[in-house]
Amino acid sequence: MTPSAEPLSTAASSTAPANGAGVPRHVGIIMDGNRRWAQARGLPRALGHKAGAEAVRRAVTAAAESGVEWLTIFAFSSENWRRPAEEVRDLTGLMRLYLRNEVGSFVRDGIRLRVMGDRERFGPDIVSSIADAESRTARGTRLNLTVALSYGSRAEIAAATRAIARKAAMGEVDPAAIDEEMVARHLFTAQMPDPDLIIRTSGEQRLSNFLLWQSAYAEFVFMDVLWPDFDAAHFAEALGIFQGRERRYGVSAG
Secondary structure, three states: OOOOOOOOOOOOOOOOOOOOOOOOEEEEEOOOHHHHHHHEEEOOOOHHHHHHHHHHHHHHHHHHHHHHOOOEEEEEHHHHHOHHHHHHHHHHHHHHHHHHHHHHHHHEEEEEEEEEOOOOOHHHHHHHHHHHHHHOOOOOOOOOEEEEEEEOHHHHHHHHHHHHHHHOOOOOOOHHHHOOOHHOOOOOOOOOOOOOOOOOOOOOOOOOOOOOOOOOOOOEEEOOOOOOOOOHHHHHHHHHHHHHHOOOOOOOOO
């Protein structure tokens, strides 16, 4: 990602459907394949992650120009802390660079940035940079970009359950009144619509602890492309597949 990137076009791009119909309101992306991309080229893993960060910019641009309102990207899972210390340092260093270089373009292009997950694990400097980025981009209305950092969906659901249990113990909540809507209000995504489309790259076909609750009725598109090679054409392809699906939400078509 470079600070000199051109502003997003306000005109419809080639990634947008011709009639503007059927565009998913919320797209989630599991970005996979940075390490394999680097390995295939004989490059250090750090360069794979750097190339992956450049693909994030392309995805953000494609989402905004396609009329998608919400984009959530899985950048660093709670399980990623188990990776080699050198790789974790590379990833956190890239986060610092990303936050420093991208905020200005987000403000310019009307992109609101939010971060969900256990941000405190990244240290005071990154926590401060995240807070600053969220504050500076808070007025963005063109695209809501959520970055999942140190995030795991099971931990999120467990945290929501604990919060509801505390309220029940204090008499603030009747256990008989606990329903799906109440649980959803206690998730990190409480102010967000559920994802309509989940994209995963690199040919893997699993959720890997990403938005488990929220993706109950999402459509899934699994793509063989490694994340650093993901571009606007791949995003458009995923939208096209989504638009060809019939979404019934458990209701029979016949």
